[in-house]
Amino acid sequence: xxxxxxxxxxxxxxxxxxxxxxxxxxxxxxxxxxxxxxxxxxxxxxxxxxxxxxxxxxxxxxxxxxxxxxxxxxxxxxxxxxxxxxxxxxxxxxxxxxxxxxxxxxxxxxxxxxxxxxxxxxxxxxxxxxxxxxxxxxxxxxxxxxxxxxxxxxxxxxxxxxxxxxxxxxxxxxxxxxxxxxxxxxxxxxxxxxxxxxxxxxxxxxxxxxxxxxxxxxxxxxxxxxxxxxxxxxxxxxxxxxxxxxxxxxxxxxxxxxxxxxxxxxxxxxxxxxxxxxxxxxxxxxxxxxxxxxxxxxxxxxxxxxxxxxxxxxxxxxxxxxxxxxxxxxxxxxxxxxxxxxxxxxxxxxxxxxxxxxxxxxxxxxxxxxxxxxxxxxxxxxxxxxxxxxxxxxxxxxxxxxxxxxxxxxxxxxxxxxxxxxxxxxxxxxxxxxxxxxxxxxxxxxxxxxxxxxxxxxxxxxxxxxxxxxxxxxxxxx
Amino acid sequence: xxxxxxxxxxxxxxxxxxxxxxxxxxxxxxxxxxxxxxxxxxxxxxxxxxxxxxxxxxxxxxxxxxxxxxxxxxxxxxxxxxxxxxxxxxxxxxxxxxxxxxxxxxxxxxxxxxxxxxxxxxxxxxxxxxxxxxxxxxxxxxxxxxxxxxxxxxxxxxxxxxxxxxxxxxxxxxxxxxxxxxxxxxxxxxxxxxxxxxxxxxxxxxxxxxxxxxxxxxxxxxxxxxxxxxxxxxxxxxxxxxxxxxxxxxxxxxxxxxxxxxxxxxxxxxxxxxxxxxxxxxxxxxxxxxxxxxxxxxxxxxxxxxxxxxxxxxxxxxxxxxxxxxxxxxxxxxxxxxxxxxxxxxxxxxxxxxxxxxxxxxxxxxxxxxxxxxxxxxxxxxxxxxxxxxxxxxxxxxxxxxxxxxxxxxxxxxxxxxxxxxxxxxxxxxxxxxxxxxxxxxxxxxxxxxxxxxxxxxxxxxxxxxxxxxxxxxxxxx
Numbered sequence: 013x014x015x016x017x018x019x020x021x022x023x024x025x026x027x028x029x030x031x032x033x034x035x036x037x038x039x040x041x042x043x044x045x046x047x048x049x050x051x052x053x054x055x056x057x058x059x060x061x062x063x064x065x066x067x068x069x070x071x072x073x074x075x076x077x078x079x080x081x082x083x084x085x086x087x088x089x090x091x092x093x094x095x096x097x098x099x100x101x102x103x104x105x106x107x108x109x110x111x112x113x114x115x116x117x118x119x120x121x122x123x124x125x126x127x128x129x130x131x132x133x134x135x136x137x138x139x140x141x142x143x144x145x146x147x148x149x150x151x152x153x154x155x156x157x158x159x160x161x162x163x164x165x166x167x168x169x170x171x172x173x174x175x176x177x178x179x180x181x182x183x184x185x186x187x188x189x190x191x192x193x194x195x196x197x198x199x200x201x202x203x204x205x206x207x208x209x210x211x212x213x214x215x216x217x218x219x220x221x222x223x224x225x226x227x228x229x230x231x232x233x234x235x236x237x238x239x240x241x242x243x244x245x246x247x248x249x250x251x252x253x254x255x256x257x258x259x260x261x262x263x264x265x266x267x268x269x270x271x272x273x274x275x276x277x278x279x280x281x282x283x284x285x286x287x288x289x290x291x292x293x294x295x296x297x298x299x300x301x302x303x304x305x306x307x308x309x310x311x312x313x314x315x316x317x318x319x320x321x322x323x324x325x326x327x328x329x330x331x332x333x334x335x336x337x338x339x340x341x342x343x344x345x346x347x348x349x350x351x352x353x354x355x356x357x358x359x360x361x362x363x364x365x366x367x368x369x370x371x372x373x374x375x376x377x378x379x380x381x382x383x384x385x386x387x388x389x390x391x392x393x394x395x396x397x398x399x400x401x402x403x404x405x406x407x408x409x410x411x412x413x414x415x416x417x418x419x420x421x422x423x424x425x426x427x428x429x430x431x432x433x434x435x436x437x438x439x440x441x442x443x444x445x446x447x448x449x450x451x452x453x454x455x456x457x458x459x460x461x462x463x464x465x466x467x468x469x470x471x472x473x474x475x476x477x478x479x480x481x482x483x484x485x486x487x488x489x490x
Numbered sequence: 491x492x493x494x495x496x497x498x499x500x501x502x503x504x505x506x507x508x509x510x511x512x513x514x515x516x517x518x519x520x521x522x523x524x525x526x527x528x529x530x531x532x533x534x535x536x537x538x539x540x541x542x543x544x545x546x547x548x549x550x551x552x553x554x555x556x557x558x559x560x561x562x563x564x565x566x567x568x569x570x571x572x573x574x575x576x577x578x579x580x581x582x583x584x585x586x587x588x589x590x591x592x593x594x595x596x597x598x599x600x601x602x603x604x605x606x607x608x609x610x611x612x613x614x615x616x617x618x619x620x621x622x623x624x625x626x627x628x629x630x631x632x633x634x635x636x637x638x639x640x641x642x643x644x645x646x647x648x649x650x651x652x653x654x655x656x657x658x659x660x661x662x663x664x665x666x667x668x669x670x671x672x673x674x675x676x677x678x679x680x681x682x683x684x685x686x687x688x689x690x691x692x693x694x695x696x697x698x699x700x701x702x703x704x705x706x707x708x709x710x711x712x713x714x715x716x717x718x719x720x721x722x723x724x725x726x727x728x729x730x731x732x733x734x735x736x737x738x739x740x741x742x743x744x745x746x747x748x749x750x751x752x753x754x755x756x757x758x759x760x761x762x763x764x765x766x767x768x769x770x771x772x773x774x775x776x777x778x779x780x781x782x783x784x785x786x787x788x789x790x791x792x793x794x795x796x797x798x799x800x801x802x803x804x805x806x807x808x809x810x811x812x813x814x815x816x817x818x819x820x821x822x823x824x825x826x827x828x829x830x831x832x833x834x835x836x837x838x839x840x841x842x843x844x845x846x847x848x849x850x851x852x853x854x855x856x857x858x859x860x861x862x863x864x865x866x867x868x869x870x871x872x873x874x875x876x877x878x879x880x881x882x883x884x885x886x887x888x889x890x891x892x893x894x895x896x897x898x899x900x901x902x903x904x905x906x907x908x909x910x911x912x913x914x915x916x917x918x919x920x921x922x923x924x925x926x927x928x929x930x931x932x933x934x935x936x937x938x939x940x941x942x943x944x945x946x947x948x949x950x951x952x953x954x955x956x957x958x959x960x961x962x963x964x965x966x967x968x
Contacts, residue, residue, distance in 0.1 A: 115833060115836070118836070121639070122639055122640070122642065124636055124639070124640075133638070133639070135635070136635030136636065136637075136638040136639070137635045139635070141630075141633055141635055142631075142633075144630075145627070145630040145631050145633060145845075148626055148627065148630055148845055149623070149626065149627035149630075149631070152619075152622075152623040152626055152627075153620075153623050153627070155619055155620075155623060157613070157614030157615045157617070157619055158602055158614065159614075159816065160611070160614040160815045160816035161599070161600055161602070161611070161614070162600070162602075163816055164600065194839075195673050195818075195839040195840075195842075195843070196839055196840055198838070198839055198840050199838060199839040202837075202838055202839070206709075211689050211711070224837070227836075227837040228837060230837070231684075231834065231837045231838065233689070337638045338637065338638035338641055338841075338843075338844035338845075339843055339844060339845060340673075340839065340840065340841065340842065340843040340844070341843075355593060356709065358593075358596070358705075359680075359702070359705040359706060359708070359709045360676070360677060360680055360709065360838075361672075361673040361674055361676055361677040361680070361818065361839070362673075362674055362676050362818065363816075363818065364673075364818065364843070365673070365816075365817055365818040365819075365842070365843035365845070365846045366816035366817060366818070366846075367623075367626055367816075367817060367843070367845050367846055367849065368843045368844075368845055368846065371845065
């Protein structure tokens, strides 16, 4: 065991036994270095490790503090062998290449006989597909052929008005001009990132990150600087700040609400800080907000976009997760980059599919979207409860799991010795897919984590699949 | 006048007066150099100029021959000041940047009050939009939610079967696995080009080229090597061969049938030669074949893909020009690159819009596609006749124009002193859009050319707009 690991364990013990209480400041680097006779960099590495374990967290210009609820919901660190290498405050910039792994996982979920806990989608059965089909029929039945031209990018005017209206209701005035309809949010994110970078540039991303983000970086030949995500606080602003000071970062990509895979939501105050921090460095924020509508509380969490006064936030949304999977209708409000992103869109795929745009515009006006959303949120919350219960019943006691306040993913930390890739293989052999942790990191970290999707109605099949999963995991604990 | 221009004029005079007859070989470079006391490179430049004027053409390993029907349909050369610079056999590799011009032209066609001769689209009124809407309704009404997953890339299975069937009927056996559905052909072309190149690579393109091709190169930071297009023969194989020998070209992009903007179709024998030439150099061909169904003759011209035995041809098609504009459903059969292209598709935009895919699959089975196509081809041919007549009536006598055997574009060579950008501005002021020649070249050549779209039903408005255009052009002849 390295010296910094030993020191980290000592601090962890102080936290576990309550000597260091939640919210309390841990010893400063200088103080700890002097009193323990170790170098400041060893202390730093130890704190970084504890931070990634979710035990402590940095506050800008104030030092490290014990996390609030680490014992209930804390998330651990990457696999031990990853820690053996020197742990920089900011993880190394890395060329991104996780595709092979991701594609093999994606392939597995296409089989309808597989229990798809590994899926990125909620079950299509939760969506009003029949009602949407009626909107599709009525919006295209008496269609004016000139719609073919009027629906060209930036997109169907009625749909863009409806989206602007939803921003307005949530308190944001957005000029219609800023809104561009895309082939799902994924295309929007691709276009945004391309608009603000050149091949070879550095991009600050989350660790863990949604694998599609890693794929976009790979496709655009960009390099990742990984910023840790905390289960309660989302992206770590202190580490991000250091990264911005140390590296010529050209963009930051963050899922600020119900992050995929951790489920973390950046609190509103910190979203404001995030926007302000990036503004000081003149770095654009690409805000992936596709789960925005899937909150379980009384109100939608505000996006970082709400605090943007400089047009530096490119806010990407979608109907794929909340209304119309498969329609591939997303959008971006790209701030000062709106024209550039629109041109890239035209050069890439001209415009989004017209019938899908027209159908969603019609549905938003007449279909009862808010009623559907209320029902959907209740279903997801119920399903989360069911899956958390199944984890408690079937998984080893050392398992730790987040409890997100929206979305449909659980990020599950298994005992350290478990290799989630082996769990993936063994589960697949028994007809169950899961998303193994290394999918979510360009450096293949999070080896003993898995992401589970609870976006399908719960039933006997789900319960039995969880039981099987639990058995597989236990059998690997030796 | 430069020496090579003088010599070119001498040869042109011999052709005009019939001393050199159609099909006859022009003097070899060596012979002409010796007998006229000029350097071989001067002869070469002169022949290159004549070739671009459509008067002669190269045959691989045989020298230059007088073109068959130069007086009727010959197309000229770029503007004189372009010729003042040394004319290399292969035009310089150039960074591509034509976007501003293209976007301003595109913007102009969105206004429904503009007569849109500048449009890239045929009139939506020519398409069975009502019938498609019925297919849309019936295909989605009783939709199985699992379709959301089954329609993921590579795409709707029924649609892919229908497309494979159409290939089969035209004599090509294509494995279903090779077919990927995309958001229109434009996305397919983007993905193909990205699959076979890295930023900074050279790509052989046509001169003139469809401007979207130039935009894709710009977006992917590729460089263009321009290969001339002949009105009867399409892309010049002799020049392409020299380019392949001289430059490290990584891909060739060609519209082999009814090329946009010239309307040229590469004859079948030469398509075979093209495939063979590229095979020898191991260079993939990205075949943009979006007008394939719009032929006026008895049979569809075979694509280059039909002669590909090595999987080196990436064949891109679309329903946008023949059936369903605005639906954004295209495809690619990417040969040995199929898996790579599919992965890029998933990373870029996941999959194509599900309702549009399902609707077209239904229409192809039940809608009467072939009947619709026959009607569409007749309309386009009639409209071509009407526009050619209007050119004869209203444009200056020196005007030269191609007579394509399919598609819906005329490539019009105006008198040399005309600046098509000025024509564009003046016409727009009178409510008429055209596509000026420089849109089609990364080096802004084709200054006195315009592309006219005859994809709208002909009527009094069209006739009057052509009359106005003629007046504008005459007024610029000073």
